[in-house]
Amino acid sequence: MKKNALSRRKLFLSSGLVAALQAGSSSAAPAKKPVLKKGDVILFQGDSVTDCRRARKQQKHANHQAAMGSGYPLFVASGLLGRQHEMNLKFYNRGASGNRVPHLHKRWKSDCLDLKPAVLSILIGVNDIWHKMKGKYDGTVKSYEEGYDDLLKKTRDALPETSLVICEPFVMRCGAVEDTWFPEFEQRREAARRVAQKHNALWVPFQEMFDEAIAAGTTPQHWARDGVHPSFAAHCLMAQKWREVVGI
Amino acid sequence: MKKNALSRRKLFLSSGLVAALQAGSSSAAPAKKPVLKKGDVILFQGDSVTDCRRARKQQKHANHQAAMGSGYPLFVASGLLGRQHEMNLKFYNRGASGNRVPHLHKRWKSDCLDLKPAVLSILIGVNDIWHKMKGKYDGTVKSYEEGYDDLLKKTRDALPETSLVICEPFVMRCGAVEDTWFPEFEQRREAARRVAQKHNALWVPFQEMFDEAIAAGTTPQHWARDGVHPSFAAHCLMAQKWREVVGI
Numbered sequence: 001m002k003k004n005a006l007s008r009r010k011l012f013l014s015s016g017l018v019a020a021l022q023a024g025s026s027s028a029a030p031a032k033k034p035v036l037k038k039g040d041v042i043l044f045q046g047d048s049v050t051d052c053r054r055a056r057k058q059q060k061h062a063n064h065q066a067a068m069g070s071g072y073p074l075f076v077a078s079g080l081l082g083r084q085h086e087m088n089l090k091f092y093n094r095g096a097s098g099n100r101v102p103h104l105h106k107r108w109k110s111d112c113l114d115l116k117p118a119v120l121s122i123l124i125g126v127n128d129i130w131h132k133m134k135g136k137y138d139g140t141v142k143s144y145e146e147g148y149d150d151l152l153k154k155t156r157d158a159l160p161e162t163s164l165v166i167c168e169p170f171v172m173r174c175g176a177v178e179d180t181w182f183p184e185f186e187q188r189r190e191a192a193r194r195v196a197q198k199h200n201a202l203w204v205p206f207q208e209m210f211d212e213a214i215a216a217g218t219t220p221q222h223w224a225r226d227g228v229h230p231s232f233a234a235h236c237l238m239a240q241k242w243r244e245v246v247g248i
Numbered sequence: 249m250k251k252n253a254l255s256r257r258k259l260f261l262s263s264g265l266v267a268a269l270q271a272g273s274s275s276a277a278p279a280k281k282p283v284l285k286k287g288d289v290i291l292f293q294g295d296s297v298t299d300c301r302r303a304r305k306q307q308k309h310a311n312h313q314a315a316m317g318s319g320y321p322l323f324v325a326s327g328l329l330g331r332q333h334e335m336n337l338k339f340y341n342r343g344a345s346g347n348r349v350p351h352l353h354k355r356w357k358s359d360c361l362d363l364k365p366a367v368l369s370i371l372i373g374v375n376d377i378w379h380k381m382k383g384k385y386d387g388t389v390k391s392y393e394e395g396y397d398d399l400l401k402k403t404r405d406a407l408p409e410t411s412l413v414i415c416e417p418f419v420m421r422c423g424a425v426e427d428t429w430f431p432e433f434e435q436r437r438e439a440a441r442r443v444a445q446k447h448n449a450l451w452v453p454f455q456e457m458f459d460e461a462i463a464a465g466t467t468p469q470h471w472a473r474d475g476v477h478p479s480f481a482a483h484c485l486m487a488q489k490w491r492e493v494v495g496i
Contacts, residue, residue: 065318065480075326082484085466218333232313236330 031202033247034163040118041090044073045104045111046167047127049230050095062090069093071230073121075239080248092117100128100139101147108151113158119246120155120162123206124148125169125188126228129181141184145191152199164201165246166192167238170210172220177227204245206238213237279450281495282411288366289338292321293352293359294415295375297478298343310338317341319478321369323487328496340365348376348387349395356399361406367494368403368410371454372396373417373436374476381428389432393439400447412449413494414440415486418458420468425475452493454486461485 041062044050052069059067063081068074068091077091094111096103101124104112112120128144131137139147152164169192171177171185189207196203210223220227223234230238289310292298300317307315311329316322316339325339342359344351349372352360360368376392379385387395400412417440419425419433437455444451458471468475471482478486 063480065483068480070313070318075323078323078480078484078487079327080484081481082486082488085461085470085481085485086464213333216334222333232311232316232326233329233333235313236326236328237333238330239326240330 031196031200032163033202034119036087036089036118036248038086039088039090041092041115042077042119042121043112043115043117044076044091044093044095044121044123046095046121046123047099048095048097049126049228050093050123051097052093052095052235054093054095059092059094062092067093069095071235072238072242075236076242079239079243095123098127099124100131100137101125101144101151102139104151105147105154108154112155116159117162119165119248120159121165121167121204121242121246122151123167123169125192126171129185129188130176130228133178133180141187141191144188145195148192148195149198152195152201156199163246164196164199165204165242166196166199166201167204167242168192168206168208170207172210172214172224172227174220175225175227202245204238204242206241209237209241210234279444279448280411281450282367284335284337284366284496286334287336287338289340289363290325290367290369291360291363291365292324292339292341292343292369292371294343294369294371295347296343296345297374297476298341298371299345300341300343300483302341302343307340307342310340315341317343319483320486320490323484324490327487327491343371346375347372348379348385349373349392349399350387352399353395353402356402360403364407365410367413367496368407369413369415369452369490369494370399371415371417373440374419377429377433377436378424378476381426389435389439392436393443396440396443397446400443400449404447411494412444412447413452413490414444414447414449415452415490416440416454416456418455420458420462420472420475422468423473423475450493452486452490454489457485457489458482 050069050071050073052071054069055066058064061067063077068077073091073093080089081091092115104124125144128139132139155162155164169189171181193203213223214220222231224230298319298321300319302317303314306312309315311325316325321339321341328337329339340363352372373392376387380387403410403412417437419429441451461471462468470479472478
């Protein structure tokens with residue numbers, strides 16, 4: 001039994017490796033959880049789901065409550081800043097509402113590389129499809145994956161020691177999220193996952209987590225009334241999952 | 249054994265009763281941590297430290313992010329709402345800036361008893377001395393203790409099953425907090441502790457916690473620039489201590 005399970009696991013891993021190589025990726029080693037040092041910077045990047053009405057004026061100050069927004073970055077920080085204050089961790093939120101991958105490229109030096117994060121968390125992808133469905137953007141799954149890959153290459157070159165955390169883009173099947181989003185949205189989730197694997201990033205399975213919560217009897221609307229922007233309860237769940245995956 | 253334990257408990261209660269009567273209180277049995285049931289209400293009461301700019305319009309809705317304010321009640325809720333969503337816990341914040349004990353009496357029916365909390369957390373006492381130091385109020389340590397005691401009697405009568413959580417009033421020695429506040433502030437902390445013991449409440453030792461953090465090398469300003477209103481880091485620490493004491 002055990003041996004079979006192991007062989008099956010090996011087969012899965014090696015076929016994963018083949019798939020990864022075919023997809024042009026450079027490694028399939030499991031991503032390591034970060035070991036934080038005193039004064040380390042933890043940076044959250046993304047779109048409105050990360051932004052959550054953060055105060056721009058105070059964004060230069062680490063651990064500024066208003067500058068953390070009111071979503072999962074705030075709750076991750078609140079779970080760590082108290083007990084671990086002797087660590088002097090520095091949290092920043094630089095998510096920006098409406099952003100797609102190309103927007104991140106444009107502001108990557110000032111809003112990411114210059115901050116030299118020890119841990120860099122990115123959640124991006126919903127606007128890349130949403131704006132397309134609205135006819136305001138013509139990006140494809142391929143351009144999303146290539147742009148995301150480029151962004152992480154740029155990051156790895158500048159910050160080889162940074163722990164990358166890629167969050168799975170997610171939606172609920174309600175509100176603004178229509179059937180026309182599928183299967184393209186799933187393809188984009190898979191693209192994000194491939195990019196994460198290629199760059200040895202930790203993967204936070206938000207869609208999987210919400211799918212499980214809904215399968216257990218909650219409504220999609222409980223987690224995001226418009227299908228895209230998480231509720232308070234959803235942000236709480238995201239923060240817990242993030243900390244579980246990242247191990248801090 | 250059981251009989252002995254009971255007698256011992258009686259003895260403990262009666263000797264506790266003597267000590268308590270000497271101190272003017274009625275019981276000294278240790279407070280029990282709450283065991284939550286599905287749908288239980290958790291209510292935070294207090295002054296501006298609890299209020300933290302909560303949205304009044306949405307206060308009727310449990311677990312409303314804006315209605316939770318941006319302080320320790322939000323962080324306690326965020327730590328529990330995600331993972332425990334199947335519990336359907338209902339969090340409310342009804343702290344009100346500027347409040348002293350007499351203000352709580354006035355709004356206790358609508359802002360506490362009617363909500364039938366399974367867990368009721370109260371943090372009150374800083375304005376009771378601050379406003380006095382400013383010459384705007386003439387309350388004494390005795391009137392603070394009697395008023396607080398009355399409030400908890402009223403609560404116990406209406407809600408005998410509610411778990412009471414009394415948070416230690418605290419200040420940092422900086423900002424608005426001057427030497428003239430002492431030793432009266434310490435006497436008020438002791439009064440709050442006696443009231444908590446008398447009513448079998450859990451005691452959250454915030455002053456002790458901050459004193460330890462400062463003894464360990466942090467500045468008072470790190471936790472409250474004006475000596476009274478906690479920083480983001482302080483609210484995070486408070487939420488963690490609260491959860492540790494209350495055990496949820």
